[in-house]
Amino acid sequence: xxxxxxxxxxxxxxxxxxxxxxxxxxxxxxxxxxxxxxxxxxxxxxxxxxxxxxxxxxxxxxx
Amino acid sequence: xxxxxxxxxxxxxxxxxxxxxxxxxxxxxxxxxxxxxxxxxxxxxxxxxxxxxxxxxxxxxxxxxxxxxxxxxxxxxxxxxxxxxxxxxxxxxxxxxxxxxxxxxxxxxxxxxxxxxxxxxxxxxxxxxxxxxxxxxxxxxxxxxxxxxxxxxxxxxxxxxxxxxxxxxxxxxxxxxxxxxxxxxxxxxxxxxxxxxxxxxxxxxxxxxxxxxxxxxxxxxxxxxxxxxxxxxxxxxxxxxxxxxxxxxxxxxxxxxxxxxxxxxxxxxxxxxxxxxxxxxxxxxxxxxxxxxxxxxxxxxxxxxxxxxxxxxxxxxxxxxxxxxxxxxxxxxxxxxxxxxxxxxxxxxxxxxxxxxxxxxxxxxxxxxxxxxxxxxxxxxxxxxxxxxxxxxxxxxxxxxxxxxxxxxxxxxxx
Numbered sequence: 204x205x206x207x208x209x210x211x212x213x214x215x216x217x218x219x220x221x222x223x224x225x226x227x228x229x230x231x232x233x234x235x236x237x238x239x240x241x242x243x244x245x246x247x248x249x250x251x252x253x254x255x256x257x258x259x260x261x262x263x264x265x266x
Numbered sequence: 267x268x269x270x271x272x273x274x275x276x277x278x279x280x281x282x283x284x285x286x287x288x289x290x291x292x293x294x295x296x297x298x299x300x301x302x303x304x305x306x307x308x309x310x311x312x313x314x315x316x317x318x319x320x321x322x323x324x325x326x327x328x329x330x331x332x333x334x335x336x337x338x339x340x341x342x343x344x345x346x347x348x349x350x351x352x353x354x355x356x357x358x359x360x361x362x363x364x365x366x367x368x369x370x371x372x373x374x375x376x377x378x379x380x381x382x383x384x385x386x387x388x389x390x391x392x393x394x395x396x397x398x399x400x401x402x403x404x405x406x407x408x409x410x411x412x413x414x415x416x417x418x419x420x421x422x423x424x425x426x427x428x429x430x431x432x433x434x435x436x437x438x439x440x441x442x443x444x445x446x447x448x449x450x451x452x453x454x455x456x457x458x459x460x461x462x463x464x465x466x467x468x469x470x471x472x473x474x475x476x477x478x479x480x481x482x483x484x485x486x487x488x489x490x491x492x493x494x495x496x497x498x499x500x501x502x503x504x505x506x507x508x509x510x511x512x513x514x515x516x517x518x519x520x521x522x523x524x525x526x527x528x529x530x531x532x533x534x535x536x537x538x539x540x541x542x543x544x545x546x547x548x549x550x551x552x553x554x555x556x557x558x559x560x561x562x563x564x565x566x567x568x569x570x571x572x573x574x575x576x577x578x579x580x581x582x583x584x585x586x587x588x589x590x591x592x593x594x595x596x597x598x599x600x601x602x603x604x605x606x607x608x609x610x611x612x613x614x615x616x617x618x619x620x621x622x623x624x625x626x627x628x629x630x631x632x633x634x635x636x637x638x639x640x641x642x643x644x645x646x647x648x649x650x651x652x653x654x655x656x657x658x659x660x661x662x663x664x665x666x667x668x669x670x671x672x673x674x675x676x677x678x679x680x681x
Contacts (some may be wrong), residue, residue, distance in 0.1 A: 233422060242295070245634075247636050249634050250633050250634055250636070250668075251636045251664075256633055256668055256671060256672075257634075258628055259369075259671060259672065259675045259680060259681075260339070260633065260634050260671070262680045263269065263630060263678060263680055264673070266269050266270060266511075266678055
């Protein structure tokens with residue numbers, strides 16, 4: 204087990220980066236433009252961070 | 267009824283619709299309430315003072331066409347002094363692309379939703395380039411409208427009545443397998459429709475020259491089917507209106523100044539916000555500085571899951587509207603599944619393993635994700651009288667959906 208963890212750590216430092224990017228797509232695009240392997244996960248706070256709208260959405264759940 | 271049950275009912279009605287092209291008749295017969303000197307336009311309500319250039323161009327042109335003004339200047343003067351009444355097409359069971367002019371003497375295509383018994387109307391597509399729907403209003407534009415009124419409209423009416431009605435649902439299903447998304451690409455459905463219409467036109471024609479002119483006009487217009495698809499969209503969504511507790515969108519439209527949406531559970535109220543500028547490709551000699559912001563009732567096709575929502579079916583259109591690579595077409599459709607109630611099993615996309623087009627826009631999902639509905643669109647010149655200058659994609663403004671959510675929540679007793 205310890206040996207396997209050591210392999211993974213070594214891979215992180217020696218292998219090309221493989222990235223999961225969450226949120227701002229520009230970071231993923233920048234990596235992709237440099238031929239890095241990157242998977243982008245589109246995410247933003249519910250209702251764009253508008254607390255009033257997020258509260259309404261929450262209260263409407265189950266209605 | 268819970269929100270989920272109400273939304274399920276709204277989408278059930280949209281999916282259960284049976285739209286049939288049944289006739290082409292004068293607007294005065296189709297819409298008896300359409301009075302003299304009344305002009306129906308695309309989008310939510312707007313007065314002359316706030317109308318954009320192409321909408322003003324179309325208004326002045328249609329006023330001359332109807333004989334309500336001597337010339338364009340006289341028409342503009344009369345419009346500014348309140349001689350004409352302006353109303354949205356949607357208030358009269360109609361829709362119209364871009365400027366969306368509908369007046370008494372124009373022939374309207376009639377789509378009847380046989381499952382619910384309601385009808386919806388749309389004028390006949392004029393073709394591409396300098397046309398009234400893009401704000402064109404010179405003699406060439408008005409002469410074409412006169413020919414549509416005197417020859418093409420009556421001929422189509424006779425042919426369609428002879429057919430007993432042309433069922434549209436299977437035609438759309440076929441078109442989706444042939445590369446159409448029914449907004450900016452209608453070449454397959456236009457051809458399929460012409461294949462049905464041609465023998466009917468020949469059988470009912472009174473004059474060989476007129477027959478040739480009709481066949482030639484339809485055959486040269488790849489977008490001929492757009493107006494049929496729009497009337498169909500209106501006929502499908504109207505039965506889904508006014509369902510208490512439903513937050514499914516029943517109309518999206520724009521008048522070149524404002525974008526407007528209607529939501530099932532909030533009745534006839536419009537939720538509006540300033541329209542956005544399409545991003546796209548321009549015809550030679552034109553650029554973004556020539557463009558008018560987003561316009562037309564045609565977003566009714568996205569409201570029923572077609573257009574940009576069905577982009578995966580039409581990779582060729584991605585290049586035409588400048589939306590990226592053809593391989594990215596599926597991403598547009600996939601993203602719209604995140605804001606819709608579910609797929610339409612009758613309209614499937616081969617390139618997505620026969621997944622149904624995403625149908626039933628839920629305002630809660632739009633607000634929560636921040637994903638605005640995407641619309642494929644033509645782009646009009648910002649000045650009156652010029653016409654189409656390009657095509658592109660545009661997003662519906664989130665504010666419409668946010669405001670609708672607040673009002674919808676109030677109807678549900680939530681503040």
